[in-house]
Amino acid sequence: MDTQVSVRNFLVEIMSQLVYNIVNKADNVVNYSDLYHRFKQKTGFEMEEFLDLYGNDVSEDDLMDVIRDIPGLKFDEDDDIYVVDDGSSSCSHSKKLSQHRGKILISCAKLLIYKDETDDINKCFDESRNTALHILITLPGISDDRNLLKNLFNAGVNPFAVNEEDIKKNVIKENYIIQAIDILRKYNVDYDGDGCTVKDKINGFKETSPTLYKKCVELLFSKIDASNDNNDSPLAEWRKLRSCPPRHTHSANRLMNENGPTITVVGKFRYFLEEPIGFGAFSSIYVAIKDEQFNEESGTMQCRPFALKRIDKAKINPEEIKRETTALISLSGKCENIIRYHDSLEDTFFQYLVLDLMDGDLNEFVGNREASVVLGNGVEAVKQIINGLAFLHENGYIHRDLKPGNILYTRYPRLDFKISDFGLAKNISASSTMMSTRGNPFSTAAGSRCWMAPELVSMKSSEHTKQSDIFSLGLILHYLMSFGKHPFATPGDERPHVVERNIEEMNGNLKNDLHPEAKSFLLTLLNVEPSNRPTAAHLNKHSYPFLWSVHKKIEFLKAVGDQNEARNPAKYPNSELEELLEKTQTCEFIPWDEEIKDLYEEMTEAWSQKKYREDKVIDLVRFIRNAYAHREERSVDLQEQLENSVFLFKFPPLVVDVFDVVQQAGLHSRSAIKVALES
Structure with a gap:
């Protein structure tokens, strides 16, 4: 954009704020003649002179066009001007604050109005060599005045220019450099007034001032302006995505390279609120990324993708959130087949759990056309799920809600399965009597319909045991090996109450084309008598031919x-x-x-x-x-x-x-x- 046009737009924005404040101060009504007089009294300029650059004439019609475009003002037939309190104005401030802002804005305007005929806006400075930007960044609420900074940047203002005080000390103040970086970051400006990129400017400090270099890098990535709707972010080329499941790479890359209102930020994590990748009874799952470590050698920020589980506090017993977090912390990182916990955050309405990012759950896996090729005979997948459950049981936990939706998988870098969702998990080694009403409304037992043992479905017992986990394991493994078939579903009728009746009556229907070894193995797990079901530890020793x-x-x-x-x-x-x-x-x-x-x-x-x-x-x-x-x-x-x-x-x-x-x-x-x- 032409420098003169940008400077004029900057002055128009200043005039708009000054006029609004004059009208607001004059008991909310003023006529044009009075406004003209008050403006000159306040600024020292005729209104035409205020917008006149290089001797170009500014007509009264031009001025009226500017004034009539000011949000929050209204004109009557006699050209009286009113303030309309409808929230449409970005100029509205308290009278005390508006007076202070007015002085700063007038100081900025004077530098540009009195400038010689030059296209270099950076040569317009006061006696202390402060440019318009030096003055403007002291303005309260500057982050809300996007147009002011935008026009200065378009005119070529250099945020790294030093003032007289800096020159006298023969040093560039670190706090000013950091402030300038912050301004560029907020407005996604990639070049300063000298045509140097932000990245080059920061890299220039690497050898001369390592401390300043580190502070600039940390600033650039620690504060994310989610309100910025400019997708051409200068941060895009700085970020590098670490390993990510291919299914989610597109979303992760967008989170790295985009800014704007579509991105939600919680703590140091960015995610798309409108793009969940999964749902629980009272939660949603999102792809999230976090800037983790800056690589000084390559000059890139290493970003890592995660799964962000957002739990609605209003819909769930706080004890369940506490139980899941406690279980995750206790178990995390000790077994490769248990979902790994990385962090926990919360706000007024939601609890957030940061977990491993997986491709999806078992429901999605069995519906994938390539699943049969990837799965093979299923033995390795079965071993992984058994290993996860054995680890839980060995550490004194029963899961109590094993189902396909709580078995997650990833194909990258290899096919892996992990047990997740410990909201109903119970530490049977602790003296806990906590119960949950989540799950089957027709049973006092915790859990999910169609995936519980017969003793729980029939309500002969309301307490889960390790043996009931084993029965649920058998249901899940059949579902996996048969690519989506429940072993107690009646062909053509998979209604929950029908499935549960078949479980209670042990009216099973194992898939015919399963290998005999698989069938024998599953029948061992799906034994109606809990005491006859093998332990997870025994299964984990691969004690059955199928394994x-x-x-x-x-x-x-x-x-x-x-x-x-x-x-x-x-x-x-x-x-x-x-x-x-x-x-x-x-x-x-x-x-x-x-x-x-x-x-x-x-x-x-x-x-x-x-x-x-x-x-x-x-x-x-x-x-x-x-x-x-x-x-x-x-x-x-x-x-x-x-x-x-x-x-x-x-x-x-x-x-x-x-x-x-x-x-x-x-x-x-x-x-x-x-x-x-x-x-």
Whole structure:
């Protein structure tokens, strides 16, 4: 914008404030002639002269246009001027304050009106070499007068110019430099009057004045003007986002680079109030960023993304907020599968918890088209969730509200699952009798409908236990592995009361295409009798075939196949091991040799003296033991099949069937089997 135009706009703004204050002081009414006289008396200038730059004539019509555009003034037919108290004026101040402001504004105006014909506004200074900006920044309420500063900056004023006092001391005052930086920051001005960027100016202090450099950097990033609606912020190029889930990168980048009324600030955290990424019963979740550490070498501020949980204090028992915060502080950072707590803030209406930023919850994950590819067989995900629950239980907590919405996941940098939301968590190791009414309105137990154990649904018990957490875990893991199917939902009817009736009556409906090992595992968790459900600690030892590695499964089958009953069935006719195996699901694959035809033929041709009964499962287990014992003697193709664990794919229920039989027959303490189970 042309310097002369900007200076004239600056003077117009000053005149507007002075005229408003004159009318306001004159008992709220004044005619034009009286206004003209009072203005000259107050400023020493004719009104036309006040706006006259370089000898350009200013007409009476021009003046009237300026006066009629002043917010908060009204004109009658006789050109009397009134103050209208409708809140529209930005010039309204107390009479005492307006008098003080008037003196400062007139001082600024005089510097520009008396200036020589020059385009350099920075050469307009008083006897102490104070520029208009030096004077203006002493004005009370300057942060509200955006137009005044805006026009000075447009005219090229240099906020870093030094005054006479600074020159005499041969030093630039640190507090003035910091004040100038603050002004530039508030108004998103990237260049000073010499054309130097704010960043360059600050970097110039790095070697000459490290202390000043640090103070400027801290100022630049510690105070965020959320009212600024200019999105071309000079801070944008200074910020660098640390690791962030790809799903939220766009929002985080916008939070780094934008300012304005759409951004809400709490403490040192910025977030978009209108863009929640999740909801709880009485809370909302937002992506938030925080300026954390300035990297002096790169000259960038490291920003970190977080999840900001905003809890409505009016809608929730304060004890629940306290309980969640206490649990988070106690557990945070000690288990990678528990959501990490970073900070807690509050204001009059809300409590804020700052947590790890994740991609979403289990509900969102199972609805993702790529979920099946990312999840694989689900074992690693299941282990992570179990690990989180085991950690809770080991530290004396029960969760009491395990459900898909409280299991969070992220795919960056790897697929991770974490247990969250401890608003209902209870420390059973403490002498606490706190109860909550949140959750199922038809039950006195805390928790969420459709995700509670049968003893709670039926109201046989109102107290959660570790065992009830295990049942909820089973519901969640089925939901995960079946990509969104509740194990007690009636096909075509997933109404809560129907699901709860099925839980109470134990009318389950496990997904048919789940692997037999997964089904067996889930049924163990979903046992109607609480005492028969395994502990989280036991689960965390990976004590069930579904949680085993492929290597462990093969070693286990080899160990059982090496037992005397299997190696010499003729010497142990109708052994308990043999008879129990004949009652398993694996018998559906009889004759078993057809499933592994090439391998069976090659082995029996090489070892014709070894005979196998193709209708006996115990012989299949012995065959597996022998196949691996003599693997190096097989053809390359068959060695590859063994390497790829062909038996596990050809006979899906085999491992869990053998495992169950070993448990029933009490063979788990035999040395070879024990070693395999404990590996």
